Amino acid sequence: MTPPSVQSGPFLSVRDLQVRFATEDGVVRAVDGLSFDLRRGQTLGIVGESGSGKSVTSLAVLGMHDRSRTTVTGRVTFDGTELIDATEKQLQSLRGNRIAMIFQDPLTALSPYYTIGAQIAETYRRHTGASRSAARARAVDLLGRVGIAAPGRRADDYPHEFSGGMRQRAMIAMSLVCDPDLLIADEPTTALDVTVQAQILDLLGDLQREFDTAIILITHDLGVVANTAHEVLVMYAGRAVEHGATQQVLTRPRHPYTEGLLRSVPRLHSDVDEPLVPIPGSPPSLLAVPAGCPFHPRCAHRERVPGDDCVTRRPALAEVGHAAACHLPEEPREVLAQQHLQP
Amino acid sequence: MLRFLVRRVLGAVLILFVISAVTFFLFFALPSDPARLSCGKGCTPELLATIHHNLGIDRPLPEQYWSFLTGIFAGRDFDGQWCSAPCLGFSFVNHQPVLDTLLNRFPATLSVALGAAALMLTVGVGLGLIAALRRGKTVDKVSMAACLVGASVQIYFFGIIARYLLVDELQWLPQPGYTSPFAAPGAWFGGMVLPWITLTVVNAATYARYTRSSMVDTLGEDYVRTARAKGLSSWGVYIRHAWRGAMTPVVTTFGIDLGLFLGGALITETTFNIHGIGKLAVDSVANSDLPMIMGTVLVAATAMVLASIAVDACYAVIDPRVRLR
Ligand SMILES: Nc1ncnc2c1ncn2[C@@H]1O[C@H](COP(=O)(O)OP(=O)(O)OP(=O)(O)O)[C@@H](O)[C@H]1O
Ligand SMILES: [Mg+2]
Numbered sequence: 283m284t285p286p287s288v289q290s291g292p293f294l295s296v297r298d299l300q301v302r303f304a305t306e307d308g309v310v311r312a313v314d315g316l317s318f319d320l321r322r323g324q325t326l327g328i329v330g331e332s333g334s335g336k337s338v339t340s341l342a343v344l345g346m347h348d349r350s351r352t353t354v355t356g357r358v359t360f361d362g363t364e365l366i367d368a369t370e371k372q373l374q375s376l377r378g379n380r381i382a383m384i385f386q387d388p389l390t391a392l393s394p395y396y397t398i399g400a401q402i403a404e405t406y407r408r409h410t411g412a413s414r415s416a417a418r419a420r421a422v423d424l425l426g427r428v429g430i431a432a433p434g435r436r437a438d439d440y441p442h443e444f445s446g447g448m449r450q451r452a453m454i455a456m457s458l459v460c461d462p463d464l465l466i467a468d469e470p471t472t473a474l475d476v477t478v479q480a481q482i483l484d485l486l487g488d489l490q491r492e493f494d495t496a497i498i499l500i501t502h503d504l505g506v507v508a509n510t511a512h513e514v515l516v517m518y519a520g521r522a523v524e525h526g527a528t529q530q531v532l533t534r535p536r537h538p539y540t541e542g543l544l545r546s547v548p549r550l551h552s553d554v555d556e557p558l559v560p561i562p563g564s565p566p567s568l569l570a571v572p573a574g575c576p577f578h579p580r581c582a583h584r585e586r587v588p589g590d591d592c593v594t595r596r597p598a599l600a601e602v603g604h605a606a607a608c609h610l611p612e613e614p615r616e617v618l619a620q621q622h623l624q625p
Numbered sequence: 626m627l628r629f630l631v632r633r634v635l636g637a638v639l640i641l642f643v644i645s646a647v648t649f650f651l652f653f654a655l656p657s658d659p660a661r662l663s664c665g666k667g668c669t670p671e672l673l674a675t676i677h678h679n680l681g682i683d684r685p686l687p688e689q690y691w692s693f694l695t696g697i698f699a700g701r702d703f704d705g706q707w708c709s710a711p712c713l714g715f716s717f718v719n720h721q722p723v724l725d726t727l728l729n730r731f732p733a734t735l736s737v738a739l740g741a742a743a744l745m746l747t748v749g750v751g752l753g754l755i756a757a758l759r760r761g762k763t764v765d766k767v768s769m770a771a772c773l774v775g776a777s778v779q780i781y782f783f784g785i786i787a788r789y790l791l792v793d794e795l796q797w798l799p800q801p802g803y804t805s806p807f808a809a810p811g812a813w814f815g816g817m818v819l820p821w822i823t824l825t826v827v828n829a830a831t832y833a834r835y836t837r838s839s840m841v842d843t844l845g846e847d848y849v850r851t852a853r854a855k856g857l858s859s860w861g862v863y864i865r866h867a868w869r870g871a872m873t874p875v876v877t878t879f880g881i882d883l884g885l886f887l888g889g890a891l892i893t894e895t896t897f898n899i900h901g902i903g904k905l906a907v908d909s910v911a912n913s914d915l916p917m918i919m920g921t922v923l924v925a926a927t928a929m930v931l932a933s934i935a936v937d938a939c940y941a942v943i944d945p946r947v948r949l950r
Contacts, residue, residue, distance in 0.1 A: 344854055350761070378856035385854070390847035394946055395869045405855040440945045
């Protein structure tokens, strides 16, 4: 009876995103055909080794790449607005306001020249036009909410007077100051010890429940993903190689790369004598990604694929359900998943 | 802060002491004899000896230097003529008190220095900022090429040509020179334009290049990216965030240049016949006028030392991570 609601579609939809940098050595294909969806109140975890294109993806969503040296193609639709060909003005009014970013390294990502309070207030004033005193009050309020003791006093400190964990909290406070609808957190907890890490993840979870925020959580820590993300996207050499609900991807990986990632991290619950197996080799240079499946030079299951598909054909990734971009026939993939379940 | 000042001022006094001593002893290491000039054509050895005695340069060097030092702090007696502290002695040439001459000449130097510093900073930093923001584009290339030309031009070359063209031929500008700005502001300004422009042409390039490269570096900093991710406009990012981080190397160079200018822009003042400290220094060297040489050297050294203290204080103002100790 009722017409389909516009709201029912994904809040953020990324289709065939490509990001290429022209460098002196050639074209770097940092992101190559990435697609994913994200709904309100959901968290998407993006995992992958260093250099797999996680940060580049998040900057592309914010339209932050220098247009003169970067080619960005594909579609990024945020709440009905197309972002790839949006004007700089449109993007500016979204950034920090409806789409906020928590950067990887809070020491370098905060300006050394302004107090924490001033930096938080600046974002708020930019988007709300609030008075100086109202913006400051808001900054102090947020610092308190992210768990900084005596926020009224600490707001006047400079970033170098904060500890690493406090800086990360300040960064989070800054990103939340305008109640964003989409939060991109790029390794928000990597530099922190485990207790602080848990506190910060809890904090993000609380805020998500309160404001129905969509979160992209970038990390290479599978433990973090297991505890917080609803869905996981595994990236390799700028491409998505596996995608699905967190529980499924982590317990029944269907791509040999994901399996490798899982085998290479220590797990608290598993037997102590289960050996840690690092993935052999290293990720390819993005200047010359191997043809076919980019993972084939490192893949342990290559000989199970009949013919030379792995070397010549690029495997596709289904857009729905739990999917892996792999030429292995369904059956061996199930085996792979089973193998992992059994110690 | 207080500790910083005390420490730096003590250091400054030490530096001035060393510089004055070196200048003093170097002067006597030179073959020129200040008495020759006043002795004139019919010079006899007896006359020369009398002049040496009158000038006070027949005594042992350490003793002379000691009198010079005590004169500065306690005043000094010159054959019945009392010179009160701070006494820098009397000129060998016109027998005027050195301090009076220096004070008399300083306003001209100050006018050249402040005007030129302001103009070259504005032009240089402005060009550098524009080039950084439009890097790789035509504006960038043109302004950097202009800087290359500016940096390779010599003051006397540019100054003389500009003077010939703008003053003698086209008569757009009055003759360069110093008039008191309180007596005749218009004449003061007119007489200063050429020196200011010349110093700007020659020096602004350095500022443009420093500003450009340090701005380009800063634009690549993470916190500048954060500023963009906050939704600030390009200008908000440049002016509030990038510019502040980019200014440190510029401040250093500027402090040094301002110190140099305040000590007297030797070539500029000579080229444009401006009677400031710089021209005074050049003239007193030509006349072997030791007390005047000592005076101008002390002014130049003091200016440099104060400028370097000011630069360090500026760092602390720009960057909260810097503590003055
Ligand atoms: N502006 C740029 N110009 C050229 N290459 C770039 C640029 N930015 C990123 N890259 C390259 O793109 C690739 C992906 O970088 P990205 O920062 O997204 O990695 P990441 O997955 O975030 O890694 P990490 O876990 O280390 O943060 C890297 O190889 C990097 O060198
Ligand atoms: Mg990254």
